[in-house]
Amino acid sequence: MTSISEESFMYVVCVRIAGIEQITSINEYMHYLKFLSKEKKERLSRFNRKEDFLRSLVSDLLTRIMLVEKFNLSNMDIRISSNSYGKPYLDGHSVEFNVSHSGEWVAAVVSRFPVGIDVEEIQPINVDIARSFFAEKEYAEIVAKAEDEKLTYFFDLWTLKESYIKACGQGLSVPLNLFSFSLENEKIIFENNHSQEHYYFRQYQMHNQYKLAVCSSYPDFPSEITTWSLEQVLDTAKKLLYAERNG
Structure with a gap:
């Protein structure tokens, strides 16, 4: 099991999913499901609206990328559960994360402290x-x-x-x-x-x-957020999560 970098505190990333209403098919995104958990794959496979599918997919990919990149975790070690109120948490690691999406944007935060x-x-x-x-x-x-x-x-x-x-x-x-x-x-x-x-x-x-x-x-926040495009998330997932998956 990999360890968490002690100098890591909080990171906020926003992704603009421009033009998601113009997507004709979700088939081109299906191969990204291999980076997710079995439960998440099954949940995504039941989505009827392509916009909801893509928002949920990007939320999960972005969370995993941030946890791997910022906290030195392995994607294979990332096991996400939920508490009795439905809040997701990371099994086996003292790392907190949270995601949100609306319209054309997906936002995620990871931290060593409780965050929303x-x-x-x-x-x-x-x-x-x-x-x-x-x-x-x-x-x-x-x-x-x-x-x-x-x-x-x-x-x-x-x-x-x-x-x-x-x-x-x-x-x-x-x-x-x-x-x-x-x-x-x-x-x-x-x-x-x-x-x-x-x-x-x-x-x-x-x-x-x-x-x-x-x-x-925790009172300290990053002075600014990092903004990515959908292409950046997908490209990073292929490079970073694939390497973790096969490393």
């Missing part, structure tokens, strides 16, 4: 749903925004909240109104009535139609 990541495409939505699910203070702040700012602010809060529940590993079993966020001059203010554990947050600019937030129990 969420990316969301900014789409038209009735922001009044925040009245039912968000903290009262958050809803009040959304309502107070100018009309052309409400939607963007809603997704700022949504991605931060999603990143938190994914980092703490309890999913939607945590009521979204038990903790709240406020953004003041780019400073993220977090109030938590759910847990006494400390968590930290960072937002990244990746595309003007998307929001991205990362949560970690």
Whole structure:
């Protein structure tokens, strides 16, 4: 079993899957399944929509590439399980990871500390749903925004909240109104009535139609994210994961 590099902390990578709606067939991507677990292969084989297939495939490949590249693990040693709330974790290694995808983007984070990541495409939505699910203070702040700012602010809060529940590993079993966020001059203010554990947050600019937030129990974040193309992920998978698979 390979060891983890002690100087590794956190890495965030975003992949733009441009034009996925124009893909005519998933057959050209099927041979990448050999790098994944048996369970993941079976799950992907049941996908009916090619967009969902590709997002899920890239999420898994990207996670494996980052774990092999950044933490000196072997792809053959990467065994992913899920806790009782559905959060995936790595068997046998003290490494944390999380993935998210929306629209044309897939985002992944790996770390030696608990982490969560969420990316969301900014789409038209009735922001009044925040009245039912968000903290009262958050809803009040959304309502107070100018009309052309409400939607963007809603997704700022949504991605931060999603990143938190994914980092703490309890999913939607945590009521979204038990903790709240406020953004003041780019400073993220977090109030938590759910847990006494400390968590930290960072937002990244990746595309003007998307929001991205990362949560970690460790306060240091990379200053910027790494952006890859779909071709880079597939090429790296063939080189790095194939070498690990056959090495």
